[in-house]
Amino acid sequence: MPATLMDGKALAERIRAEVAAEVKELGHVGLTTILVGDDPASDVYISRKQEAASEVGIVARDYRLAEDTSEQELLELIAQLNADAGVDGILVQLPLPSQIDENRAIQAVDPAKDVDGFHPINAGKLFLGHEGLVAATPTGIMTLLDEYDVRLKGANAVVVGRSNIVGKPVSILLLARHATVTICHSRTQDLGGHTREADVLVAAVGQAGLIRPEMVKEGATVIDVGMNRTDEGLRGDVDTAVTERAGLVTPVPGGVGPMTIASLLRNTLEAARRRRC
Numbered sequence: 001m002p003a004t005l006m007d008g009k010a011l012a013e014r015i016r017a018e019v020a021a022e023v024k025e026l027g028h029v030g031l032t033t034i035l036v037g038d039d040p041a042s043d044v045y046i047s048r049k050q051e052a053a054s055e056v057g058i059v060a061r062d063y064r065l066a067e068d069t070s071e072q073e074l075l076e077l078i079a080q081l082n083a084d085a086g087v088d089g090i091l092v093q094l095p096l097p098s099q100i101d102e103n104r105a106i107q108a109v110d111p112a113k114d115v116d117g118f119h120p121i122n123a124g125k126l127f128l129g130h131e132g133l134v135a136a137t138p139t140g141i142m143t144l145l146d147e148y149d150v151r152l153k154g155a156n157a158v159v160v161g162r163s164n165i166v167g168k169p170v171s172i173l174l175l176a177r178h179a180t181v182t183i184c185h186s187r188t189q190d191l192g193g194h195t196r197e198a199d200v201l202v203a204a205v206g207q208a209g210l211i212r213p214e215m216v217k218e219g220a221t222v223i224d225v226g227m228n229r230t231d232e233g234l235r236g237d238v239d240t241a242v243t244e245r246a247g248l249v250t251p252v253p254g255g256v257g258p259m260t261i262a263s264l265l266r267n268t269l270e271a272a273r274r275r276r277c
Contacts, residue, residue: 141170152179195211195216196217
């Protein structure tokens with residue numbers, strides 16, 4: 001029997017409706033995005049985030065800076081937004097041009113307004129199990145797993161990818177739910193030997209079709225984070241034929257992507273709430 005597709009789009013729409021109701025109740029909630037340069041993919045991502053924020057009643061502001069913007073100019077803008085009481089969330093779109101140190105830009109954002117969850121303080125809180133703002137994609141993944149009642153306690157979870165944005169934080173979130181977690185990466189030997197043991201498999205490496213059917217345990221839950229543009233169109237990190245073996249699979253598109261934006265909106269709302277306490 002083919003796998004059940006996990007409908008991230010429908011769940012995200014429900015979350016967005018809940019956020020809209022809470023934003024209306026809270027009053028003003030503000031999100032500011034910053035894009036340096038004219039990378040086409042980044043432009044699309046920012047536009048989607050701005051549109052989604054506006055739809056739920058969040059006051060969305062967007063700064064578009066030239067490709068040759070200096071690091072100091074960006075840091076000065078971030079400092080202004082940190083001090084602006086009307087801004088609850090700040091999002092600096094990555095990647096940044098080579099003249100700007102991404103780590104310095106991330107660390108310049110007030111952790112209380114870091115709705116991406118990338119600041120070392122928020123990353124540290126996640127590591128220690130303390131309350132903080134958690135990166136949107138890992139949060140969206142966990143929400144999807146809960147929506148489909150995926151058992152995590154005692155489950156074998158394998159995460160393919162060790163990025164600071166997805167792989168590492170989702171591993172910590174799974175560990176906090178009492179899964180036994182294995183992190184695989186480009187240096188892992190016998191990748192299939194690890195993935196075949198996974199009750200829950202998260203693929204987040206940016207390599208189209210890396211996870212093939214023979215690498216997946218029968219009935220496993222497979223979360224595909226990949227969004228790879230190929231000659232055949234948009235493809236995930238998981239081969240579509242995996243649906244013949246898995247129990248649950250996130251489609252690409254329509255799986256993790258919508259949940260990332262919904263989780264960003266929820267993070268912005270949460271940041272606004274905490275700042276008013």
